[in-house]
Amino acid sequence: MEFPWYSVVVPLFVFLFFLHNCLFAIFNNNKRLPPSPRKLPIIGNLHQLGLHPHRSLHKLSEKYGPVMLLHLGSKPVVVASSVDAARDILKTHDLVWSTRPKSSIGDGLFYGSKGVASSNYSEYWRQVRSVMVLQLLSNKRVQSFRDIREEEVSNMIDEIRKRCTSSSNSVIDMRDVLSCMTSNIISRVTIGRTYNEGETGIAVKGLIEELLALFGTFNIGDYIPWLIWLNKINGLDNREKKVAKDLDAFLDSVIEERLVRNNKEKYRTGEAKDFVDVLLEIQNGKETGFPLQRDSLKAILLDSFIGGVDSMYTTLEWIMIELLRNPRAMEKLQNEVRGLVQGKAEITEDDLGNMQYLKAVIKETLRLNPPFPIPIPRESMEDVKLLNYDIPAKTQVLINVWAIGRDPLLWDEPEEYQPERFLNSDIDFRGLNFELIPFGAGRRGCPGIPFSIVIIELALARLVHKFNFTLPQGMKKEDLDMSECTGISIRRKLPLLAVATPKPVLIASSVDAARDIMKTHDLVWSNRPKFSITDKLFYGSKDVAFSPYGRRGCPGIAFAVVVIELALARLVHKFNFSLPKPEELDTNY
Numbered sequence: 095m096e097f098p099w100y101s102v103v104v105p106l107f108v109f110l111f112f113l114h115n116c117l118f119a120i121f122n123n124n125k126r127l128p129p130s131p132r133k134l135p136i137i138g139n140l141h142q143l144g145l146h147p148h149r150s151l152h153k154l155s156e157k158y159g160p161v162m163l164l165h166l167g168s169k170p171v172v173v174a175s176s177v178d179a180a181r182d183i184l185k186t187h188d189l190v191w192s193t194r195p196k197s198s199i200g201d202g203l204f205y206g207s208k209g210v211a212s213s214n215y216s217e218y219w220r221q222v223r224s225v226m227v228l229q230l231l232s233n234k235r236v237q238s239f240r241d242i243r244e245e246e247v248s249n250m251i252d253e254i255r256k257r258c259t260s261s262s263n264s265v266i267d268m269r270d271v272l273s274c275m276t277s278n279i280i281s282r283v284t285i286g287r288t289y290n291e292g293e294t295g296i297a298v299k300g301l302i303e304e305l306l307a308l309f310g311t312f313n314i315g316d317y318i319p320w321l322i323w324l325n326k327i328n329g330l331d332n333r334e335k336k337v338a339k340d341l342d343a344f345l346d347s348v349i350e351e352r353l354v355r356n357n358k359e360k361y362r363t364g365e366a367k368d369f370v371d372v373l374l375e376i377q378n379g380k381e382t383g384f385p386l387q388r389d390s391l392k393a394i395l396l397d398s399f400i401g402g403v404d405s406m407y408t409t410l411e412w413i414m415i416e417l418l419r420n421p422r423a424m425e426k427l428q429n430e431v432r433g434l435v436q437g438k439a440e441i442t443e444d445d446l447g448n449m450q451y452l453k454a455v456i457k458e459t460l461r462l463n464p465p466f467p468i469p470i471p472r473e474s475m476e477d478v479k480l481l482n483y484d485i486p487a488k489t490q491v492l493i494n495v496w497a498i499g500r501d502p503l504l505w506d507e508p509e510e511y512q513p514e515r516f517l518n519s520d521i522d523f524r525g526l527n528f529e530l531i532p533f534g535a536g537r538r539g540c541p542g543i544p545f546s547i548v549i550i551e552l553a554l555a556r557l558v559h560k561f562n563f564t565l566p567q568g569m570k571k572e573d574l575d576m577s578e579c580t581g582i583s584i585r586r587k588l589p590l591l592a593v594a595t596p597k598p599v600l601i602a603s604s605v606d607a608a609r610d611i612m613k614t615h616d617l618v619w620s621n622r623p624k625f626s627i628t629d630k631l632f633y634g635s636k637d638v639a640f641s642p643y644g645r646r647g648c649p650g651i652a653f654a655v656v657v658i659e660l661a662l663a664r665l666v667h668k669f670n671f672s673l674p675k676p677e678e679l680d681t682n683y
């Protein structure tokens with residue numbers, strides 16, 4: 095008599111599951127493990143992750159506490175959702191938690207996990223991280239890319255202006271212009287030029303988006319290894335192979351192009367080196383004592399694309415969303431920026447230091463909407479304590495940065511958007527204050543902070559300086575659909591559409607216009623615009639020139655003219671004047 099296959103397989107699974115649980119309980123008897131939600135056979139707690147793990151895990155942590163032990167398939171995973179737990183992992187026991195778990199995506203797309211972000215804690219990781227930090231992300235290098243940043247941000251402003259004038263309703267896809275700006279900056283500093291779609295038959299932007307989507311896709315093989323064959327059926331394997339192949343072809347073409355150019359123009363001088371140049375220079379290891387294989391070089395280049403482009407434009411898009419939902423914050427920001435740079439045509443990076451409200455807006459946005467709500471996982475390299483719990487070696491940890499950012503024990507009215515909370519506060523996101531860690535912290539913390547923050551500050555300052563933004567006609571802020579996409583980096587599902595109106599400035603250049611303003615309608619035009627700098631320097635604009643009302647012609651004419659007349663008459667009476675050499679007269683003012 096024949097038995098159907100499942101009459102053997104199902105009881106076998108059930109038996110193995112209970113055996114595993116019994117052995118686990120006996121083995122961990124003396125250990126104080128964190129509380130765990132009930133798990134199912136085989137999949138463990140996978141079903142509780144949902145589409146948006148930062149939200150589902152936040153809910154679970156409200157029931158089970160700030161440190162929970164889950165089982166994702168057969169992998170033990172600790173979830174940390176409080177500032178104390180984050181400090182314990184990222185500071186007290188940072189070294190123990192400094193490696194990354196093995197991931198098939200890291201292996202398949204980053205040349206066997208050879209990138210900075212994907213490689214495990216090792217001498218190799220130390221070397222490639224130091225190459226990336228010193229050659230691309232150090233303060234000195236970041237300073238040297240200033241012209242590129244300012245130019246690309248100006249290009250973005252011009253593009254928005256062009257779109258405003260070319261369409262009747264001037265609705266701008268903010269994601270589109272922001273992502274174009276950040277990817278242009280990243281590609282110019284890494285490969286020396288922007289990549290145009292399809293130039294090599296490869297649509298790079300789409301590939302990077304697909305790579306990020308794959309990063310955020312659940313890979314069953316990482317959690318239930320014996321089910322890895324499912325990736326062949328659900329198409330994940332094929333997607334991964336295709337992206338890896340196309341990106342590899344793109345990176346190879348970049349390197350080959352550079353090698354050919356360098357052979358032709360060996361003695362190029364005066365041109366700033368990009369990251370590819372530097373990597374090729376140090377590839378043989380003569381300077382660093384550490385030769386770089388071509389695969390490592392490509393993995394590091396890929397890291398800078400992945401680390402940079404997406405996170406920066408996602409942050410900027412969240413900032414614009416929050417400002418459109420909070421017009422009071424937008425107005426305060428515009429007053430600060432416009433006031434501080436009054437009279438200047440263009441904001442430069444030198445102006446950013448005084449923009450305290452702008453910095454507070456960025457922090458508040460990163461508190462509520464960290465682009466990576468649960469950053470790249472880490473893994474314990476040995477048994478370790480986490481608060482009072484015992485965590486075995488080889489346990490993964492997920493830190494719920496999103497949950498920490500809205501913990502009512504840390505923040506007043508945590509769901510409210512209030513940049514003011516950062517105005518008189520020392521809390522910063524550079525990895526010392528564990529209540530605000532959108533860039534992670536510790537040894538594996540993001541090395542791209544100086545690089546990204548100056549871009550975000552400059553782009554934001556110029557945007558709100560040059561334009562007034564509103565939601566498209568008829569749309570109220572309550573109508574804004576705030577559903578999120580899925581994946582490792584979280585954006586709004588739909589790109590932000592906003593109406594941009596160039597800040598209105600009338601320019602009068604004729605005698606009739608001048609007469610109209612200064613005589614016919616003198617009273618109407620007698621106010622000064624509000625400038626925060628004059629408010630600050632002139633005791634709340636209490637002087638004559640800046641006070642809000644008064645007929646504006648200069649009252650000092652008689653005084654000034656008699657001084658000028660007398661000085662001029664005496665000068666030409668007493669002396670003859672000539673130029674030292676006529677051609678030395680510099681007429682540039």
Ligand code: HEM
Binds near residue numbers: 223403536
């Ligand atoms: C707003 C912008 C950015 C945000 C929010 C961000 C966030 C993060 C986070 C949360 C991590 C994980 C940290 C951890 O495990 O503790 C990380 C790692 C990393 N980021 Fe960023 N990042 C940003 C920009 C950049 C830029 C511009 C680059 C490079 C061009 C970059 C390169 C990296 C690299 C290489 C790592 C891996 C570090 C390691 O494992 O040693 N990031 N980033």
